[in-house]
Amino acid sequence: VCFSLISPQRIRTFRRALLRWYRRRGRDLPWRRTRDPYAVLVSEFMLQQTQVATVLPYYNEWLRRFPDFSTLARASESNVLHAWQGLGYYARARNLHALAKIVIRKHGEVLPDKIDNLRALPGVGRYTANAVATFAFDRSVPLVEANIARVIARLFDVRDPIDSTRGRETIWRYAIDLLPARGAASHNSALMDLGALVCTARVPKCGICPVKKFCHAQNPETLPIKKLRPPPKELTEAHAFTFHRNRILLEQSTGRWRGMWILPRARSTSSSSPVYMSIFPFTNHRITLKIFAHPPPRVRTEAQRWFSIAQLASIPLPSPHRRAIEQLLARRLQKLCSTFAPA
Template identity: 60%
Template sequence: MAEARRPATIRSVDPAGHLIARRRAFRTRLLGWYRGAGRDLPWRRTRDPYAILVSEVMLQQTQVATVIPYYSEWLRRFPSFARLAAASESDVLHAWQGLGYYARARNLHATAKAVAGTDTGTFPDSVAQMRNLPGLGRYTANAIATFAFGKSVPIVEANIGRLLSRLSNSELPIDSAAGAKLVWNVAGALVPKHDAHTFNSALMDLGAVICGARQPKCGMCPVRQFCRGVDPARLPLKRERAATKMLTEHHRFTIESGQLLLEQSQDRWRGMWILPRLREAPSREKPLYRSEFPFTHHRITLTVYRGVPVSTAPAHSWFPLESLETLPLPSPHRRAVSYLIARDRQNLCSARAAS
């Protein structure tokens, strides 16, 4: 049956006019490739909106290979909206630790509470209702609509955005309003009425596997004949980023009677436990530990000094060393704590052996 034409959409996405005009042939090539080369990912074996939401939120800013074990463990620990809604923030942050960008975990927790608080306790199937839930933007709502409910809606994440920019040879920065509008319009014009979730998965996989960020494999690309990319490796263009700022932060490592002093963060890692902060580096002391980690537009040097607790703040608490595994600690601080505890134990063993 002939497909209904979409003239208004085609006009508005002119750089991809060639692609949209041949969209049926494009889909055939793409889906043929996907049937043989698509990725078998755990969240593709379910239509449960909760599981799909979890995977989509984890995949924001994080690689697939990193997400897979977290996804399985999260579903084991919090298998439904109701179970997640009933969990404490500390448990939620603990399950998320290592994935970073903890606002995602808080938003997921807030979404679960909102869903559990509705009359039916079920997740809505309309995009408009999903967008009313905390933390659900256009991409996440559309992803759940297509992957859980089979709706014919477009999705644009990093892989699809890059792929569509290259296919259109778009010179608009992908993170600008105009650049984002272009790729969303192209995705909207390409998505089929039926089996949209397969098409969207195929677009995503082609972007991830063939049209990769660093080195597009144009020689083996199934949709090469539709591609207008002139120098595709430099696309998509991005707006100039704010310069990275260097920061040094100082902390105390204090152990007494088998207990470690920790501080509950009120800002960057709100609700998580970190080594107590110092306003400035102690004079005449050498740090025990130093490491670097990135955080948004910052590169932070973490320095840790052995401490003698003169006084403790209200946000400070002592924890037995054996309980640390159950606490939510951000990765840079967990690494520092693990290293320093292991070092203390080793020093103790060496001292005993020498005496």
């Protein structure tokens, strides 16, 4: 289907139908109530690879803690990672922190409004640059994220995998065709909400779709097409739980959770069973986390530190390690209580 073959009048009719629906049914999201470039940028970083429902409680708290580029640039990496804790993909937080420093140092505390300059900043790709340009600077540029890609793939019956080079470019071309000269922010938000609320991945609500007469999908649930992904790689990681004099030994990670505190790597596991196990996904891996009880080491490494239980709330800990620590501490408390319980 080539949208350029459809009359301009039909394109305008499509946009009007979409916007009428959006004004009645669109989501009221806090980042849509502002044009502040910093607030818009924060929301876009948080929404990369994270669902709206997860982001909502973090967004307002982040702006309370770091209300502008200057405050964020002055913050320590530890405080930034702690504020991001629970959102995952911590490279986003490090990139946002680095970006704030660049804006202060090179751009006079003002976020650039040109797309090429935005894309030169850490962590800003095609989508994020266009989103900031649209929502903060009122530029008429297209957006393609998961919801919009699904809507467009169904509207135009796109048969190329949308995660292939050809498929991605096809979706972007259609997004450009649909774009109005003015009001791009509302148009892009409307497409997103249509995908989130009506044109959903599973069981799309075609019966109430405001633009169903424009849709060329014969069987919408089969679209969009995606490339077959290889199964996740299985990894096992062994870490040590060392609790001594009401303190826990942690070490600062230099790996995937760089700058965060984690349980130290277990020195030896051959003669014991894990006291805790969990499985969690991380990018294209499926990681089995095994925790073993260890006595205090004779000598701590430079990366290791003892923390009181009270201090754990104020340091950045990745969720899998925080959950493990909380469960192991709860077990110790339960065991202690049962010891002193009356017979």
